[in-house]
Amino acid sequence: MKLRGQHALPILVMVLAFGALAAAQAKQPAKSSAAKAKKISVHFVEPKNNASVTSPVHMKFAADGIEISPVPPGDPKETRPGVAHYHVGIDQNCLPAGKNIVKGTPSWVHFGDGKDVFDSQLTPGKHKLALQLGDDLHNTLPGACQVITVNVK
Numbered sequence: 001m002k003l004r005g006q007h008a009l010p011i012l013v014m015v016l017a018f019g020a021l022a023a024a025q026a027k028q029p030a031k032s033s034a035a036k037a038k039k040i041s042v043h044f045v046e047p048k049n050n051a052s053v054t055s056p057v058h059m060k061f062a063a064d065g066i067e068i069s070p071v072p073p074g075d076p077k078e079t080r081p082g083v084a085h086y087h088v089g090i091d092q093n094c095l096p097a098g099k100n101i102v103k104g105t106p107s108w109v110h111f112g113d114g115k116d117v118f119d120s121q122l123t124p125g126k127h128k129l130a131l132q133l134g135d136d137l138h139n140t141l142p143g144a145c146q147v148i149t150v151n152v153k
Helices: 001-026
Strands: 042-048 050-054 055-066 083-090 108-111 117-120 125-134 139-153
Touching: 001 139, 042 125, 055 083, 055 125, 083 117, 083 139, 108 117
Parallel strands: 042 139, 050 139
Antiparallel strands: 042 055, 055 117, 083 108, 083 125, 125 139
8 A cells, every 4th residue: 555655646746747738838829820831032142242243143042941843844734832943033123923934034044953053144234133933833932032233343
């Protein structure tokens, strides 16, 4: 009988501790689906904004909150969730979300192969570079664009 009494106190402490933990978790507000969703962003690693550069201009890109992947071969009819590729607009502004970047547009370079580097011949002077993410159908993603300015010597 004495043995049972010795085990009762540790068991009671454990039950009370688990109860307190469960109560504390119940008091925490549930995270909204927006808070759970990853924020998508894109940026130039090189060059930096307002950099003085020489031609060909070397560009390197990065993205957060999304997977960068080549567009599937053929003519995709639907998009893969959470997957995108880069587009660079030379002397362009960001396009609105959902806008289709038509392949073959001279002012936009597509990276449907999934690459994140690019060298481009630019004339001397100031140039605006827009880096924008697009889905498998080349439609722009909300909030996934950065514009920088470079001065080509």
